[in-house]
Amino acid sequence: MYHDLPRPASFWSFLLAVDEDLAEETRKQGCPCGGHLHSANYLRKPRGTPIQLPEPQRLRLSFCCDRDGCRKRATPPSVRFLGRKVYLAAIVILVSAMRQGPNSRRVSELSRRFGADETTIARWQTFWREHFPQTPFWKVARAGFITLGEIVDLPYLLVDAFLGRHPPSEGWMLLLRFLSPITVPGGLQIKVSQ
Ligand SMILES: [Zn+2]
Numbered sequence: 001m002y003h004d005l006p007r008p009a010s011f012w013s014f015l016l017a018v019d020e021d022l023a024e025e026t027r028k029q030g031c032p033c034g035g036h037l038h039s040a041n042y043l044r045k046p047r048g049t050p051i052q053l054p055e056p057q058r059l060r061l062s063f064c065c066d067r068d069g070c071r072k073r074a075t076p077p078s079v080r081f082l083g084r085k086v087y088l089a090a091i092v093i094l095v096s097a098m099r100q101g102p103n104s105r106r107v108s109e110l111s112r113r114f115g116a117d118e119t120t121i122a123r124w125q126t127f128w129r130e131h132f133p134q135t136p137f138w139k140v141a142r143a144g145f146i147t148l149g150e151i152v153d154l155p156y157l158l159v160d161a162f163l164g165r166h167p168p169s170e171g172w173m174l175l176l177r178f179l180s181p182i183t184v185p186g187g188l189q190i191k192v193s194q
Pocket of ligand 1: 033066
């Protein structure tokens, strides 16, 4: 069973390093208007983390176009933040997965342990059950996990697929990286290229 997040500080700083790589790719592409992208990071206040994260790890990396008249924001994918959700992506995934699977946990227990209230956890369940399966991202990616028409529990299926085959830190890293295309604003519409 999967019931905890990696605790070593090195894991959480590694996630930041991955986000920095993803950000660099976005920066290099520049703005669609032809302008250059400048740093415009903003501080998030993630809750429920297993360790106290230092400030740089709470920054959502982001950019702004430098051209007058455009100034459009460009936010790269992230392995730490899932859209506008306050909790770190790993927590949103883990708590939701713990509601499912062979040893599912009660909401009250998860709420106590991770500090997310029951309404929040219910909203995450709705996200995974109703919104995520409808995304173009998942419609393409699901072929690698399930056969057509198969009913599955998300995100348990994904947690099981990645953590069942890899040591925890590596499994989490691969899973978060896999899901990163859906973390940008409007990212639920994003199509994967391969
Ligand atoms: Zn621009």
